[in-house]
Amino acid sequence: MHQSPFRVAIILFVAIAGILFAAPNFLPQQVRDALPGWLPQPGLVLGLDLQGGSHLLLEVDRAGIVTQRLSDVRRDARNVLANQNGIGNIITTDEANNAIYIELTDPTQKEQALTALQGIQNTVNNSLFSGGVGVQELAFAERPDGRISVTLTPEGITQRMSSLVAQSIEVIRSRIDELGTTEPTIQRQGDTRVMVQVPGFGDSTRLKNIISQTARLTFHMVYPGLTAAQAEAQGLPAGTMVVPSEDGGSELLYEDVALGGESLVDAQPSYDSQRGIPVVSFKFDTRGAVTFSEITSANVGQRFAIVLDNTVITAPVIQQPITGGSGQISGNFTTASANDLAVLLRAGALPASLNVIEERTVDASLGADSIQAGLTAGIVASVLVVSFMIIAYGVWGLFANVSLVLNVILIFAALSTLGSTLTLPGIAGIVLTIGMAVDANVLIYERMREEQRAGRSPLQAINAGFERAWGTIVDSHLTQLVAAVVLYFMGSGPVQGFAVTLGLGILTSLFTSYTVTSYQVNLWYKRVRPKELKIQHFRFIPDGTKIPFMKISRYVIALSIIMSVVSIGAAYFKGFNLGIDFVGGTAIEVQHVGGPADVARVRELLDGLDVGEIQIQGFGTPQDVLVRVQAQEGGQSADQIAVQKVQEALAGDNYEVRRTEAVSGTVSGELAWTGTIAVIIALACILIYIWFRFEWQFALAAVTTTSHDIIMTIGLFSITGLEFNLSSIAAVLTLVGLSLNETVVVSDRIRENLLKYRKMPLPELIDLSINQTIVRTSLTQFTVLLALVPLVLFGGEALRSFTIAMTFGSLVGMYSSVIVNGPILINFGLKQKTDEELEAKKEKTSDGASV
Numbered sequence: 001m002h003q004s005p006f007r008v009a010i011i012l013f014v015a016i017a018g019i020l021f022a023a024p025n026f027l028p029q030q031v032r033d034a035l036p037g038w039l040p041q042p043g044l045v046l047g048l049d050l051q052g053g054s055h056l057l058l059e060v061d062r063a064g065i066v067t068q069r070l071s072d073v074r075r076d077a078r079n080v081l082a083n084q085n086g087i088g089n090i091i092t093t094d095e096a097n098n099a100i101y102i103e104l105t106d107p108t109q110k111e112q113a114l115t116a117l118q119g120i121q122n123t124v125n126n127s128l129f130s131g132g133v134g135v136q137e138l139a140f141a142e143r144p145d146g147r148i149s150v151t152l153t154p155e156g157i158t159q160r161m162s163s164l165v166a167q168s169i170e171v172i173r174s175r176i177d178e179l180g181t182t183e184p185t186i187q188r189q190g191d192t193r194v195m196v197q198v199p200g201f202g203d204s205t206r207l208k209n210i211i212s213q214t215a216r217l218t219f220h221m222v223y224p225g226l227t228a229a230q231a232e233a234q235g236l237p238a239g240t241m242v243v244p245s246e247d248g249g250s251e252l253l254y255e256d257v258a259l260g261g262e263s264l265v266d267a268q269p270s271y272d273s274q275r276g277i278p279v280v281s282f283k284f285d286t287r288g289a290v291t292f293s294e295i296t297s298a299n300v301g302q303r304f305a306i307v308l309d310n311t312v313i314t315a316p317v318i319q320q321p322i323t324g325g326s327g328q329i330s331g332n333f334t335t336a337s338a339n340d341l342a343v344l345l346r347a348g349a350l351p352a353s354l355n356v357i358e359e360r361t362v363d364a365s366l367g368a369d370s371i372q373a374g375l376t377a378g379i380v381a382s383v384l385v386v387s388f389m390i391i392a393y394g395v396w397g398l399f400a401n402v403s404l405v406l407n408v409i410l411i412f413a414a415l416s417t418l419g420s421t422l423t424l425p426g427i428a429g430i431v432l433t434i435g436m437a438v439d440a441n442v443l444i445y446e447r448m449r450e451e452q453r454a455g456r457s458p459l460q461a462i463n464a465g466f467e468r469a470w471g472t473i474v475d476s477h478l479t480q481l482v483a484a485v486v487l488y489f490m491g492s493g494p495v496q497g498f499a500v501t502l503g504l505g506i507l508t509s510l511f512t513s514y515t516v517t518s519y520q521v522n523l524w525y526k527r528v529r530p531k532e533l534k535i536q537h538f539r540f541i542p543d544g545t546k547i548p549f550m551k552i553s554r555y556v557i558a559l560s561i562i563m564s565v566v567s568i569g570a571a572y573f574k575g576f577n578l579g580i581d582f583v584g585g586t587a588i589e590v591q592h593v594g595g596p597a598d599v600a601r602v603r604e605l606l607d608g609l610d611v612g613e614i615q616i617q618g619f620g621t622p623q624d625v626l627v628r629v630q631a632q633e634g635g636q637s638a639d640q641i642a643v644q645k646v647q648e649a650l651a652g653d654n655y656e657v658r659r660t661e662a663v664s665g666t667v668s669g670e671l672a673w674t675g676t677i678a679v680i681i682a683l684a685c686i687l688i689y690i691w692f693r694f695e696w697q698f699a700l701a702a703v704t705t706t707s708h709d710i711i712m713t714i715g716l717f718s719i720t721g722l723e724f725n726l727s728s729i730a731a732v733l734t735l736v737g738l739s740l741n742e743t744v745v746v747s748d749r750i751r752e753n754l755l756k757y758r759k760m761p762l763p764e765l766i767d768l769s770i771n772q773t774i775v776r777t778s779l780t781q782f783t784v785l786l787a788l789v790p791l792v793l794f795g796g797e798a799l800r801s802f803t804i805a806m807t808f809g810s811l812v813g814m815y816s817s818v819i820v821n822g823p824i825l826i827n828f829g830l831k832q833k834t835d836e837e838l839e840a841k842k843e844k845t846s847d848g849a850s851v
Contacts, residue, residue, distance in 0.1 A: 007515070007519075008519065010515075011515060011516060011519050014410070014511070015406055015409075015516075017413065018406065018409045018410040018413040019409055019413075020413075021412075021413035021416050021417055022409045022410075022412035022413040022416060024416070025044040025412055025416060044412065044415050044416050044420075044422050045183070045419065045420070045421045045422065046199070046367075046371075046421070046422055047421045047422060047423035047424070047426070047497055048197060048199060048360065048362050048367070048423075049362050049366075049367060049370055049423055049424045049798070050367050050370050050371050050374070050422065050423065050424060051199050051200060051364065051367045051371075052199070052200060052362045052363055052364030052365075052366065052367040053197065053198050053199040053200050053201055053361075053362060053367075054196075054197070054198050054201050054203075054204040054207050054208075054359075054360070054361045055195075055196070055197045055358075055359065055360040055361070056195070056196045056197075056204075056207065056208060056211060056212075056356055056358070056359055057189070057193060057194075057195050057196075057356070057357050057358035057359075057667065058168075058193065058194045058195075058196065058211065058212060058354040058355065058356055058357070059192055059193045059194075059354065059355050059357045060161050060164055060165055060168070060192045060193070060352050060353070060354060060355075061352060061353040061354065061355055062157070062161060062192065063095075064352065064353040065157070065160065065161060065164065065352050065353075066095065066098055066152060066157060067095060068352075069152060069157075069160070070093055070095060070098065070099075070100060070152065071093075071255075073100055073120065073138065073150055073152070074091050074093060074100050075239075075255055075256070076120040077089075077091060077100065077102060077117060077120060077150060078091060078238075078239070080116050080117060080119055080120055081102075081113060081116060081117070083116075084112060084113070084116045087104065087106070087109050087112065087113055087116070089102050089103060089104050089105065089113075090102075090103045090105070091103075097151065098151055098152040098157070099149050099150060099151040099152070100149070100150050101143070101147045101148070101149055102117075102147060102148040102149075102150070103146070103147045104148070107146060110142070110146075110148070113148060114140060114142075114148060117140060117148070117150065118140070120138065120150075121136060121137070121138050122136075122137040122138065122156070135153070135155045135156060135159060136153060136156065137152065137153060137156030137159075137160070138150055138151065138152065138153065138156065139151045139152075139153050158191065161191060161192055161352075162191045164351045164352040165188060165191065165192060165193070165194060166188070167350075167351045168194060168350050168351060168352065168354060169186055169188060169194055171347055171348050171349070171350050171351070172186055172194065172196060172211055172350075173186050174346075174347035174348060175210055175211060175343060175344065175347040176196070176198060176210075176211070177347075178343045178346060178347055179201070179207075179210070179343070183199055184196065184197065184198045184199075185197040185198075193357075194354070196211060200364070204359060204361035204660065205640065205644075206340070208356055208359065208640070209340065210340055210343060210344065211354070212353075212354045212355070212356055213309065213344060213350075214309045214349055214350045214352070214353050214354075215261075215308065215309065215341075215344035215345060215347075215348075215349045215350060216261065216308070216309055216310075216349040216350070217260070217261030217264070217306070217307070217308050217345060217349060218257045218258075218259070218260055218261060218307045219257070219258045219259040219260070219292075219295075219304065219305070219306055219307070220243075220253040220254055220255075220256070220257065220258055220304075220305045220307055221253070221254050221258055221295075221299060221302060221303075221304060221305070222251055222252065222253055222254075222302065222303035222304065222305050222315055223237065223240050223252040223253060223254060224302060224303075226252055227252065228242045228249070228250040228251055228252040229250075231252045236252075239254060239255050239256065240252055240253065240254055240255060241253055241254075241255050243305070243307060243310060243311070243312050244310070244311055244312070245311065245312035245313075245315070246311055246312060246313055246314075246331055246332060247332075250312075251305055251312045251315055253305050253307070253312075258291075258295050258304075259284075259288060259291050259292060259295065261345065261348075261349055262348070262349070263284045263285050263287060263288025263291070264282050264283070264284060264285075264288070264345055264346075265283055265284065265285045265288075266282065266283045266346065267280055267281070267282045267283075267341070267342045267345035267346050268280070268281050268342050269281075269335065269338040269339040269341075269342045270328065270338075272328070272330060275330070277330060277333065278333040278334060278335050278337075278338040279328045279329060279330045279333065279338065280328060280329045280333070280338050280341050280342050280345070281326065281327070281328045282326065282327060282328065282329065282345065283325060283326040284325045284326065285325075286325075288325065289323075289324070289325025289326075290325075292322060292325060292327075293321060293322065293323045293325070296318050296320075296321045296322040296323075297321035297323075299318050300318050300319070300320060300321065301317065301318065302317070302318055303315050303316065303317050303318075304316065304317075304318050306329055308329075308341075313329055313330075313331045314329060314330055314331055329341070355664075356662075356664075357663075357664040357667045358662065358663050358664065358667050359660065359661070359662040359663075360659075360660070360661045360662075361659060361660045361661075362658075362659050363656075363657065363658040363659060365658065366589070366658040366659055369796070370424045370796055370798065373424075373794055373795055373796035373799075374424055374427035374428075374795065374796070375427075376790075376794040377427070377428075377431055377790045377791045377793075377794040377795040378427060378430065378431050378434075378790075380790035380793075380794060381431045381434055381435070381786060381787040381788075381789075381790040381791065382408075382431075382434060384786040384787075384790065385404070385434055385435060385438060385783055385786050385787055386401045386404070388782070388783060388786060389401055389404075389438060389441075389783070391537065391538055392536060392537060392538045392539070392779060393445060393535060393536055393537065394534070394535075394537050395524070396441075396445055396535050396536075399441070399517050399520040399521060399524070400438060400441035400442075400445075400513075400517065402516070402520060403437070403441065403512040403513055403516045403517045403520075404434060404437050404438065404512070406512050406516055407433070407434075407437050407505065407508050407509055407512040407513075408430065408433075408434065410504075410508040410511070410512070411430055411433065411501060411504050411505050411508055414504045414508070415500070415501070415504065420497075420500050421497055422497065422501070423497030423498070424795075424796065424798060424799060425495065425497055425498035425727060425730065425799065425802070426497035426498055426500065426501040427501075428498060428791055428795060428799055428802065428803065429497075429498045429499070429500075429501035429502040429505065430501050430505060431787050431788075431790070431791055432502065432505075432734070432784075432787055432788065432791075432806070433501065433502060433505030433506070433509065434787050435783050435784035435785075435786060435787030435788065436480070436505070436506075436509065436738075436741070436784065436787075437505065437509040437512070437513060438780065438783045439476070439741065439780045439783070439784075440469075440473045440477070440509060440510075440513030440514065441513050441517055442776050442779050442780050442783070443469045443472055443473055443745070443776060443780075444465045444466055444469045444473075444513075444514075444517065445465065445535050445536065446536075446773075446775060446776040446779075447464065447465040447468050447469045448461045448462055448464070448465030448533060448535055449461075449533070449535050449536060449543075450772070451464040451465060451468075452532070452533050453543070458525070458530055458531070458532065458533045459525070461533055462521060462525065462533070466514065466518055470514060471748065472744065472745055472748045473510070473513065473514065474510070475690075475693060475744045475748060476740070476741040476744045476745060477506050477509065477510055477741075478689065479686050479689065479690070479737055479740040479741060479744060480502070480506050480734075480737030480738070480740070480741060481503060481506045481507070481737075482682060482685045482686050482689065482737070483502075483682050483686075483733045483734060483736050483737035484499045484502045484503035484506060484737070485499075485503065486678050486681050486682040486685070486733060487499035487502070487678065487730055487733050487734075488500060488503065490674050490675070490677065490678035490681070491674075491678070491726070491729070491730065495726055495727065495729070495730045498727075498730050498734075499730070502734065539775055539778075539779065540775075540778040540779065540782065541774055541775050541778050543775065544771075545771045545774065545775075546767070546771060547767070547770070547771055547774070548767060549766070549767050549770050549818070549819055549822060550763035550764075550766055550767050550822060550823065550826075552819075553819070553822065553823035554823075556819045556820060556823065557820065557823055560708060560816070560820055563712060563715070564708060564711050564712065564715075566715060566719075567711050567712055567714060567715020567716075567718070567719075568711060568715070570715055570718040570719045571714055571715060571718045574718050574719070575718065576717055576718055576724040577717070577721045577722065577723050577724060578723075578724055578725075579723045579724060579725030579726070579728075580628065580661050580662075580663050580668070580725070581663060581668060581671050581672075581725045581726040582668050582671060582672045582724070582725065582726075583631075583668055584630075584631040584663050584664055584667070584668040584669075585628060585629055585630045585631040585639075585662070585663065586628070586629045586631075586639055586642065586643055586660060586661065586662040586663075587626060587627070587628050587629075587659075587660070587661045587662075588626070588627045588628075588629070588643065588646055588647070588657060588659070588660050589619060589624060589625075589626050589627075589657070589658045589659040589660075590602075590624070590625050590627065590650055590655040590656060590657055590658065591621075591623050591624050591625075591655065591656050591658050592623045592624075592625070592653075592654060592655055593623075593654040593655070593656055594654055595623070596622040596623060597618070597622065597623055597624065597625045597655070599616055599617065599618055599625060601653065602616050602625050602627070602650065602653075602655070603616050605649045605650060605653060606627065606646060606649055606650075609642075609645045609646065609649060611629055611630075611632065611642040611645060611646070612629070612630040612632065612642075613629075613630045614627060614628070614629055614630075614646075615627070615628040616628075619797055620796065620797030621797075624658075624797070625655070627646055629642050629643070629646060631664065639662055643660060643662070671726055675726070675729035678729060678733060679710065679729070679732060679733060679736070682733055682736055683703055683706065683707070683736070686702065686703065686706070686736070686740055687699050687700075687702070687703045690702050690703075690740075690744070690747075694747060694748075694751060695751075695830065697825055697828040697829060697830040698747045698750075698751070698825070698830075700824075700828055701743075701747075701821055701824040701825045701828055701830075702740060702743045702744070702747065702821070704824050705739065705743055705816040705817060705820050705821045705824065706736055706739050706740055706743070706816075708812075708816050708820060709735060709736070709739045709809060709812050709813050709816055710732055710735075710736065712808075712809075712812045713731070713732060713735060713805055713808060713809045713812065714732070716804075716805060716808050717801070717805065722800075722801040722804060722805070723801045724801070725801070727799070727801065727802040728801060728802065728805060730802065731801075731802045731803075731805040731806050731809065732805070732809070734806060734809075735805070735806060735809030735810060735812075735813055738784070738806075738809065738810050738813050739809070739810075739812075739813030739816065739817060741813075742777060742780075742781075742813055742814055742817035742818070743813075743816075743817040743821055745773055745776070745777065745817075746769060746770060746773055746777075746817055746818065746821060746822075747821070747825075749769040749772055749773050750765065750766060750769040750822075750825070752769075753765050753768060753769050762826060762830065762831065763822075763826065766822040766825065766826070767822075770818055770822065774818065777814060777817070777818060781810065781811075781814045784810050785807065785810065785811075788803060788806055788807045788810065789807065791803040791806075792804055792807055
């Protein structure tokens with residue numbers, strides 16, 4: 001109970017700093033703008049699910065990169081060999097093996113050809129594969145059939161993709177800046193992906209088109225005297241290619257790029273007054289203007305094709321030399337599409353094609369509803385928990401509530417300082433933290449009561465309560481922190497937001513529940529000097545209970561086995577109602593304007609759209625409907641067309657789209673695998689930690705009971721048909737922490753009693769330990785439920801399956817920790833140590849410490 005001035009100063013500093021850093025988030029924007037610059041600006045960032053916007057996950061098209069690179073290598077090889085005294089050759093492409101094959105008309109020139117081909121070698125730097133030494137992008141070899149092969153190396157492809165992702169990020173940033181949006185988030189994910197989040201931009205279709213379109217603009221001369229159809233029928237002339245045109249036909253063009261879009265310095269939408277159509281005017285830099293002038297001067301009367309993303313936009317005849325360095329692109333443009341093309345050309349072309357593999361869009365009105373739902377759930381949970389602590393502990397409950405309020409303030413302060421994003425699951429994490437933070441204070445208070453009943457004075461009981469509960473508090477919090485860390489690194493999007501708030505809440509709880517509470521108790525004790533500590537005013541289970549848990553253990557184990565078999569059987573035979581996260585496809589949440597939605601009418605409107613399987617169900621309020629469309633065989637473009645069909649079919653009946661989520665099959669498979677790995681890693685980490693802190697029997701028993709809880713919760717999803725999605729994995733991992741929290745508390749008391757009652761039979765000792773902690777367990781579990789139930793009732797439909805699973809899992813976790821864990825410890829061979837074994841262990845520990 002000694003409070004040094006330094007310790008008091010730290011508490012006051014942290015409290016004041018937390019209030020200052022958290023306060024701007026709750027002030028009007030005008031007041032926030034006038035605050036000092038050292039405070040976090042702009043403060044807490046709201047996620048897309050709270051303010052609306054668009055989320056895209058883009059992946060570099062590996063096949064497209066290889067195809068383009070092979071085309072470049074083929075062209076370079078032909079030019080190099082042509083410059084070597086016209087070495088004759090026939091070049092074929094093998095995309096399956098990432099190679100081109102060169103057959104020489106004169107085999108005696110093979111050595112000369114190999115030497116010349118070395119000139120097209122490209123050296124790339126990649127420390128991952130070569131320790132910083134240049135990696136050769138091409139491999140040359142002589143095949144048994146006499147042909148020369150030029151192959152793209154795997155290392156070269158990987159390095160090129162990594163480089164293209166970095167370049168793509170800059171181009172995407174430029175394009176989004178052109179749109180005038182604020183605070184976009186553009187992040188690299190791995191070697192091949194880019195994540196883009198644009199708050200407040202609800203037109204995901206336009207955003208997707210602007211971001212993912214390559215916008216590679218090239219100018220080619222049209223091959224004269226021969227149509228594309230004729231060339232395909234009789235064989236393409238050397239150095240030519242057939243390119244589709246925007247009008248549905250095709251053109252025969254020279255492969256060589258006469259002029260590239262990289263020479264553009266400006267592009268603007270304009271209007272051709274003579275023809276009355278929107279066009280895009282462009283302007284070249286000095287070098288491009290000179291080249292453009294030379295080309296048009298030398299080819300008057302010839303056709304000149306403007307190609308955008310491998311499609312001929314227009315191919316006019318050059319009427320006269322164009323020397324001004326400017327021109328215009330005409331096509332089937334609308335005013336909006338001309339403006340978007342100008343944006344793309346000004347920002348520059350993407351160096352590679354990007355495929356949209358995950359898309360999430362939230363309407364601003366749905367975001368406002370989510371904020372309201374989260375605030376309602378948080379306020380109700382806070383009022384319930386604070387009121388209960390006052391009822392149960394009186395003035396001691398007031399101490400816990402002050403620590404609890406400071407805990408929440410510190411979470412907001414940390415989120416603001418780190419620039420983290422607050423999501424709807426993040427709000428759920430804060431609400432859950434409110435329930436869990438009380439646990440540490442309950443542990444301390446119950447320990448004080450035990451010490452006082454053992455005959456200690458009030459001061460001794462207070463000191464012992466804080467000291468002896470501290471180890472248990474650390475163990476229980478760290479097991480939860482393991483789950484939060486795994487969630488953060490293995491999860492994505494909103495799940496990471498939940499993990500961040502949960503992890504921060506665990507860390508701040510360690511500080512407030514012990515340090516801040518002890519400071520308040522110290523001040524109170526010096527002022528009151530009580531003769532007796534009257535800590536608890538209300539409890540569910542009276543002190544001194546002697547419930548014979550071990551006598552009913554065989555029935556409990558049998559019941560658990562039966563329930564586990566039922567859960568596994570339901571999962572195997574019935575399966576799960578898998579969400580879009582795990583099966584791929586598109587989920588569209590729509591709301592009927594003007595009254596309740598008619599699911600049967602929606603089903604009638606969507607019948608016959610020819611988009612595969614469609615699932616329709618009520619969702620949340622009576623006005624809301626959730627439409628799930630299976631992933632289309634045509635990929636991204638086909639998915640987009642399917643969504644447009646659904647939207648157009650419902651628009652006439654006053655249905656407004658509030659949210660869309662589209663996940664490709666690739667991502668859904670990865671998410672399912674990642675979720676499974678996350679659960680396994682969490683269990684392994686916890687096993688190692690408990691093994692280190694306790695005996696091996698405690699570790700195996702803890703993992704066994706936790707696995708039991710996971711099986712039961714997964715069975716709940718299967719039996720009830722609750723949607724099993726990415727948030728469900730977060731629920732499973734969080735209940736792992738909650739369940740272990742209870743298990744660690746009971747195990748810690750068993751370990752303590754093993755040293756205290758060496759001759760007591762093990763079943764009696766376990767019964768004693770459970771009865772000693774069950775008062776605390778019941779109170780803690782009730783406060784967690786007080787935090788979770790408002791989330792179920794008021795947290796909104798988006799969190800419904802998540803919060804129901806959490807509530808069910810917390811109850812099952814209490815059951816397994818109290819009743820199932822003990823028999824498992826006995827079956828794993830836990831036994832009391834003899835005096836000789838304890839002495840030997842003490843000597844071993846002493847020797848290790850001295851070393």
